[in-house]
Amino acid sequence: MPSNIQITRPHGLGLEQARSRIHAVARRLERELQVVCRWQGNRLWFRRPGASGIILVAEDQVVLEVQLGLWLAPMRQLIADRIDQKLVTALR
Numbered sequence: 001m002p003s004n005i006q007i008t009r010p011h012g013l014g015l016e017q018a019r020s021r022i023h024a025v026a027r028r029l030e031r032e033l034q035v036v037c038r039w040q041g042n043r044l045w046f047r048r049p050g051a052s053g054i055i056l057v058a059e060d061q062v063v064l065e066v067q068l069g070l071w072l073a074p075m076r077q078l079i080a081d082r083i084d085q086k087l088v089t090a091l092r
Helices: 015-033 073-090
Strands: 003-010 036-040 043-048 051-057 061-068
Touching: 003 073, 015 036, 015 043, 015 051, 015 073, 061 073
Parallel strands: none
Antiparallel strands: 003 061, 036 043, 043 051, 051 061
16 A cells, blocks of 8 residues: 655745755756656646655745655655655755
């Protein structure tokens, strides 16, 4: 059974700056983890074996939702913590 992660991270960057920073993170994920990313407006869809999700970039917050497959579900909390750390760093 899949396991879900949802993180909402507020920011004060404005829409364009936040989108630019999330885009930079996405490019790194594509290079380092073979994540497939696709923008649709201010939504970034991503997937790789075992995980998929969406990042919604808004004027004052970023909302991330990830669905983990069966093999990654036992590591849900570790993955959630790492994602949250990366978002905090990206949105500084």
